[in-house]
Amino acid sequence: MSKVGFIGLGIMGAPMAAHILKGGHALYVHDIKPLPADLAGQGAVTCGSGREVAQQADIVIIMVPDTPHVAAVLFDDGGVAQGLTSGKIVVDMSSISPIETKQFAFKINALGCDYLDAPVSGGEVGARAASLTIMVGGPERAFALVKPLFELMGKNITLVGGNGDGQTTKVANQIIVALIIEAVGEALLFAARMGADPAKVRQALMGGFAASRILEVHGERMINRTFEPGFRIELHQKDLNLALSSARAMGLSLPNTATAQELFNSCTAHGGKAWDHSALVRALEMMANYEIGAPVPQ
Amino acid sequence: MSKVGFIGLGIMGAPMAAHILKGGHALYVHDIKPLPADLAGQGAVTCGSGREVAQQADIVIIMVPDTPHVAAVLFDDGGVAQGLTSGKIVVDMSSISPIETKQFAFKINALGCDYLDAPVSGGEVGARAASLTIMVGGPERAFALVKPLFELMGKNITLVGGNGDGQTTKVANQIIVALIIEAVGEALLFAARMGADPAKVRQALMGGFAASRILEVHGERMINRTFEPGFRIELHQKDLNLALSSARAMGLSLPNTATAQELFNSCTAHGGKAWDHSALVRALEMMANYEIGAPVPQ
Numbered sequence: 001m002s003k004v005g006f007i008g009l010g011i012m013g014a015p016m017a018a019h020i021l022k023g024g025h026a027l028y029v030h031d032i033k034p035l036p037a038d039l040a041g042q043g044a045v046t047c048g049s050g051r052e053v054a055q056q057a058d059i060v061i062i063m064v065p066d067t068p069h070v071a072a073v074l075f076d077d078g079g080v081a082q083g084l085t086s087g088k089i090v091v092d093m094s095s096i097s098p099i100e101t102k103q104f105a106f107k108i109n110a111l112g113c114d115y116l117d118a119p120v121s122g123g124e125v126g127a128r129a130a131s132l133t134i135m136v137g138g139p140e141r142a143f144a145l146v147k148p149l150f151e152l153m154g155k156n157i158t159l160v161g162g163n164g165d166g167q168t169t170k171v172a173n174q175i176i177v178a179l180i181i182e183a184v185g186e187a188l189l190f191a192a193r194m195g196a197d198p199a200k201v202r203q204a205l206m207g208g209f210a211a212s213r214i215l216e217v218h219g220e221r222m223i224n225r226t227f228e229p230g231f232r233i234e235l236h237q238k239d240l241n242l243a244l245s246s247a248r249a250m251g252l253s254l255p256n257t258a259t260a261q262e263l264f265n266s267c268t269a270h271g272g273k274a275w276d277h278s279a280l281v282r283a284l285e286m287m288a289n290y291e292i293g294a295p296v297p298q
Numbered sequence: 299m300s301k302v303g304f305i306g307l308g309i310m311g312a313p314m315a316a317h318i319l320k321g322g323h324a325l326y327v328h329d330i331k332p333l334p335a336d337l338a339g340q341g342a343v344t345c346g347s348g349r350e351v352a353q354q355a356d357i358v359i360i361m362v363p364d365t366p367h368v369a370a371v372l373f374d375d376g377g378v379a380q381g382l383t384s385g386k387i388v389v390d391m392s393s394i395s396p397i398e399t400k401q402f403a404f405k406i407n408a409l410g411c412d413y414l415d416a417p418v419s420g421g422e423v424g425a426r427a428a429s430l431t432i433m434v435g436g437p438e439r440a441f442a443l444v445k446p447l448f449e450l451m452g453k454n455i456t457l458v459g460g461n462g463d464g465q466t467t468k469v470a471n472q473i474i475v476a477l478i479i480e481a482v483g484e485a486l487l488f489a490a491r492m493g494a495d496p497a498k499v500r501q502a503l504m505g506g507f508a509a510s511r512i513l514e515v516h517g518e519r520m521i522n523r524t525f526e527p528g529f530r531i532e533l534h535q536k537d538l539n540l541a542l543s544s545a546r547a548m549g550l551s552l553p554n555t556a557t558a559q560e561l562f563n564s565c566t567a568h569g570g571k572a573w574d575h576s577a578l579v580r581a582l583e584m585m586a587n588y589e590i591g592a593p594v595p596q
Contacts, residue, residue: 156506161498162493164492164493165498168489168493169489172494172508173506176485176508176510179477179480179481179485182554183474183477183478187474188470190470190473190544190550190552193548193550195459195460195463196459197458201458201467201470204433204456204467205470207456208419209475209512210470210475210478211511212474212478212511213507214507243488246488252487252488252586253585253586255561255582256481256558257484259553259557284552290549
């Protein structure tokens with residue numbers, strides 16, 4: 001059994017931490033908000049700072065919203081770095097910048113500690129069901145030590161490569177998911193506007209090379225107009241921002257990712273930041289002055 | 299057994315017609331080029347014009363490159379329309395404009411004949427193996443009569459709706475295929491340029507929501523640099539042109555389809571019109587001055 005620290009007990013972090021506690025590990029937690037009641041009741045130890053968590057635990061897991069939050073948790077006064085001693089492991093499961101992740105790892109390594117970047121996909125449902133996909137970057141020895149904890153939280157767990165590669169894989173995942181949603185949106189809107197039944201078109205396409213999980217799940221959402229999340233547009237905007245800002249730093253052109261981000265921005269302009277990301281099709285529909293399911297203009 | 303006409307005996311049409319002949323039907327063929335020797339040897343009857351084919355056959359199948367060719371086969375002097383009599387069926391299996399298809403059907407219906415648009419996917423391999431996907435638009439009674447012939451040529455056969463809907467479905471298919479290729483290109487190029495192993499990233503993504511046949515097949519081509527067709531870029535450019543010209547006529551904005559077409563144009567500028575469509579990633583690579591598999595610039 002390990003001494004595990006967990007910093008960031010939000011919608012994702014709270015159920016993930018609960019799985020670790022149920023796995024029989026000692027759990028030291030910290031958040032800027034009050035501790036969820038069920039965690040405290042099950043024996044989690046509340047700490048007043050990241051430094052205190054790092055002093056108590058051997059493996060410190062972080063699950064916060066974005067790059068600046070990870071930087072603050074690690075390196076601010078009272079942060080994790082001040083409590084680390086050689087041989088401990090920092091595991092960042094947030095989805096943040098791959099480029100800054102490499103810098104964070106470098107600074108943590110200088111303290112004699114290994115660093116793993118281990119972002120997840122699967123959302124709140126996956127966090128609760130312990131079925132998250134976990135994409136890991138970092139040294140194999142640290143991965144081997146932390147793997148039993150990952151297995152308490154997720155199912156599809158891959159060590160992709162060195163530090164940053166976990167975050168890179170997550171960004172690549174979010175690029176593809178956004179762009180297939182956009183592709184299915186263009187195709188189904190085209191089909192509907194041309195007068196075909198989009199449900200029948202979707203069905204016909206499911207048998208061939210155009211098939212995907214996105215066509216199946218998000219295509220159905222576009223046809224049935226069920227845009228409650230699911231995965232909120234504002235979160236996917238954050239992920240595409242990681243893609244576009246990293247790409248800019250590398251001199252890399254991602255034209256369709258850029259367009260998808262603009263379409264999400266248009267959804268937000270219409271009050272849609274909390275719509276499911278499949279509602280990206282609404283931005284296309286607004287441009288076309290036509291909506292899937294509406295009568296075709298004669 | 300039916301009397302079947304077949305006009306257009308190219309790379310796709312010749313093996314498709316051969317399957318019909320082997321199915322025991324009488325076959326009347328016409329092409330502007332000489333008849334393939336094996337078809338003649340197996341008993342196909344050569345006709346001097348589309349009109350003659352339509353006079354001899356009850357079901358006339360057309361398989362030619364693009365919209366203007368179908369218009370010529372049907373309505374030029376000596377064309378199919380001049381040979382049709384009430385009750386015959388015209389089946390266009392070419393991939394052409396959904397909008398003009400509706401006009402062609404209207405004119406053929408005026409002669410007392412049903413019309414089916416029945417474009418295919420699966421390429422030369424599918425045509426030879428009789429495993430084509432066939433997306434059909436038109437009246438159910440005609441579909442029921444022609445279905446035994448479709449079953450000699452393909453496997454996944456769907457009546458999507460009325461005339462034009464088959465072509466619309468094919469265009470929707472080609473939009474999605476192009477845009478997933480583009481998405482996989484952006485994601486794998488991003489991953490490689492960030493220093494991750496694109497093969498491991500592809501493997502990690504295959505388990506989740508980013509999974510698709512395209513990531514599997516075309517993603518592997520991008521990593522292994524195997525760009526022999528497959529499906530030629532110049533053919534996909536034709537299909538995206540159908541999408542973009544139809545969309546323009548409808549006032550529909552397809553931003554990522556437009557970008558994919560521009561990227562294909564860039565491939566063509568570099569001598570790539572006969573590259574496999576997965577080579578779209580090369581246009582992204584040229585913009586980035588970096589190629590998947592190359593060492594990452596320091």
